[in-house]
Amino acid sequence: MINDSAERIFRGGTILTMDDARPRVEAVAIGGGRILAVGDEAEVMSTRGDDTEVVELDGHTLMPSFIDAHGHFANAPQIIKWANVSGLPAGPVTCIADIQRVLAEFVAANSVSAGNWVLGYGYDVSNLSDGRQCTRDDLDAVLPDHPVMLIHSSNHGAVLNSKGFAAMGYDASTPTPPGGLILRTPGGNEPEGLIMETAFVPIFADLPQPSEQELLDTFDAAQQLYASKGTTTVQEGATHAKDLSLIRTAADQGRLYLDVVAVPLVLEVPKLVKEYFPDFTGGPMELPDRAAESFGTYRNRLKLQGIKCVVDGSPQGKTAFWTEPLLTPGPNGEADWCGQPVFPEELIQKMVKEIADAGIQIFCHCNGDAAIDVMIDACRAAGMTAGDDRRTVIIHSQFMRPDQLDDYVELGLSPSFFTVHAYFWGDLHKENLGQRRAYFLSPMASAVKAGLRCSNHNDFSVTPIDPMRMVWSAVARTSRSGEVMGPNERVEPWQALKALTIEAAWQIREEDSKGTLAEGKLADVVILDGDPTSVPTDRILDIAVVQTFKEGRSVYCA
Template identity: 60%
Template sequence: MQRSHSSAGISRRTVIKATVAGALFAATGFGLARTPGARADTPVEKIFRGGPVVTVEEGQPLAEAVAVGGGRILAVGPEAEIMALAAPGTEIVELNGATLLPGFIDGHGHFMNAPQIVSWVNVSGPPVGPVTSIEDIVTTIRAFMDERRPAPGEWVIGYGYDPTVLSDGRELTRDDLDPHFPDHPIMLIHVSNHGCVLNSAGFALNGIDENTPTPEGGVILRKEGSNEPAGLLMETAFLPIFGNMPKPDTETLLGLLGAAQEIYTSRGVTTAQEGATHKPDLEFLLRAADEGHLVIDVVSLPIVFDVPALVREYAPDFRGGTMELPDTAAQSFGRYRNRLKLAGIKMVLDGSPQGKTAFWTEPLLTGGPEGEEDHVGAPVVPPEMVTAAVAEFVDKGIQVFAHANGDAAIDMIIDALRAAGVTAADGRRDVVIHSQFVRSDQLDAYAELGMTPSFFTGHTFFWGDVHVENTGPERAAFISPMAAAYERGLRCSNHSDFSVTPIDPFLMMQTAILRRSRSGVVLGPDQRVDALTALRSLTIDAAWQIFEEDTKGSIAPGKLADLVIVDRNPLEIDPEEMLELQVIETFKEGASVYRRSA
């Protein structure tokens, strides 16, 4: 099978003029072919046997063994047949009862958060992190510092601070941190990403003290009976700290890419998404790719706001309006070079439902973030801009990835695609990232226009109780309605929105299967799916969504040997035990890229 990521079927305009002179990103050489497909005489390098092979193929869902060579899957079948292909030098990988699965595909997340997060300490509560008390926070930071040995005065940054998981029943304060960490400024970012706790060294560096007034719309928690800041800063009081946060330089970030990718490979993910790529991040990724730092595939979605700047940079001679693209722009999309691919353009249409900044047609039951009545949220961009940009991307044959959580935002993208004349026959596969509060009639429109949802079923667990309260049980029951989407023949992906929630395919599977909140409420029992469907949304259907179903997403001859060995079969185990699943080894194109330490 030909290894091809060409944009076949990506739009009505599959044939694009090849006058490349001003092609967007042409200077980067995107569009070069990668390694050719395996030929019949490719030597068998590895054979996997001795455990269930979950192929996720329609015709042959289970197999006994797999032969791999030249980075590809050569054969799948009964153990005897496959073993017959073995030659001298063929490595036999014994599964010993463990399960072989196709490598997972990240339906939507933010890869560029990974190099940052690996240099931070995780102070989240379960299941994301180890913390259930203030003492745990201190112990966790201590262990992190013992390992990393930051120089005195160097920032120590933690993420996932959440007072609601602390058995102490109160906020962490600077007094809890100061005795243990007097020499390092410490910033623990609140789980909402809207605030942080600082120790005294952190306050000093930011020039915040008892004379600092609390800004409107902000919180500076004070010590009891005093004006001295206690530790926690939120919202507008946090913004200047956030704006001044130390940023690692490019060389540092490149050095962190190995650890960053292990976040993915240690969970069996072999294709990551950088799902809102700003221009500097794209430049970083191009360099990382060309210098050979990427061991897994990275799918990048340049963010629409930076498209004018990208056009100015890469097509300086192009003359057009603000959101216009050169005719050759699509050549920059849809193909890998050195493990980096641009898949389409990311648009952001609304905010987040838990932050009440998504855009709904019906008001929330609990008012706005500041108690506003009749609150429906708001779009992030004017509808006229959405319509114009979508028309241009459709015309130029570029796939659209639209972030839309609320149903009004989803209406905006449906309207824009319809206005651009798109139908399912165009095969564009425009993705509505999140699609969380999609209505039933909107799923019909998805089918009509060939759109596809990338759901976020983890919300049922992490924020399910909040959604019931804010939107009422009926709307909350239809959040990320995977069953309804599959019933209409839609193919869906499921995602973690890393680093909003952790990269954990088994957590994603579990939440798609159980749809159970932290408090135990099941949101929409009829929208629960079986384990195979949950798995498809992380493998073959996620591959289809980015036009890679011919090379990824299932274990079939000719496909890339992106594989993961898991200690137990996720299709067989009790979903309650799903978070206990362990990744034993991960392979990218036949090469081991992660192995669990003994």
């Protein structure tokens, strides 16, 4: 029966199914884009036909490919054309002089002529040995004739130079908007360089864009960023209308070979609604009656999965919202700084209720415990319970309190953690928040113990796409200085891998087709050159991707 015979059979290595009931098997057969058989070698070999390729894993490890639980795919086509001013190991920067060098080299290498924007990504003062923010003067010193914008690693702010501020119309008379931050020159009122949150959002939206064709031409390279790391389902986790339009065009032109899950940003929903539902009626979000029908189904590898809400900012930027003050001054030198929500609580309550009533899944960004309280109250006011199976995802949930785990269980909230923070910013969090709060960052072990399903994410481009660093950080929780940021919250590698596979699949309602190796599921698999569940913890970071398959088709080969 030629139709039933496998295209490929994998054998001869470690095979992790990510299924708790049967973690390891001897062989897997795939065909027609799906998994045909999983189990003992003899049993799986029965699917072998004349044309079946038997792939000897040769000691390598096969497992389900990774699912991006939260990140910003729309940044990928752009970032390929930006300067990397991230700190080690995500980039080359340790001080302001490094930033200056990177920018000068970037302008030379790309022949960017004066007057054209130079964009950088990954800026973060905590990577700088100078002990101060990079300023407009630092950037003017090297690029006086180009407008420059260095996007903050949180994607919630940027540093601009003089030409950049002039291009955006920011000067001494520009008021700081509510919920925003504009650092001013000492003794003056000129913007000094760093702007954050609501002061940043409009200028980011106003950035001159590459042409659609230029962006579409980067889609192959953009998807390779993920495929080369074993990731075959990617997320655009705060989709703007213009990004959705671009990704739809790429999808319609057949340029997507990975699955893209888009989660439109709440502020953009009215715009999207106007585009797709001209006859809408509804509340403050203007959701039409049948809005939910647009969600949950792939078309040409793109689907809308839910609506993204945002309650607060970033902890490393000190713009998250906590109940207890920081131990260090706020971003403007404030004493007893607790941060602040991005929107008034009343508006968040209205948004959550309207989205929930429309039957659409919510993905809500909350970093600080006060932000999480706002969301918990909003979910309770909207009448949510765990029994509804809404799978409301609380993105980051980084500085939740232990008592909030009970609320998550009661309301059916599911955390998507950000454990690489322990490495990148763990030392800083301890300094700002103290040991008790820093040690409970992204508390995966406690969440699992409470019975919650939780995923893990890189929040690309906040940190690079790097599943093995996610696994390592969930297992080791080691900071840059070598401190274990909360020994009690370390998890086993198996749990850390589940957070990138079956748990991430569940959060986007794809557990029936992805996340484990099981008969009938999609043949989305990755071959690694090591087994994360059996190597010593500090070797997990050395594990590399050998080959990635999306529905049985090789999409990356080392």
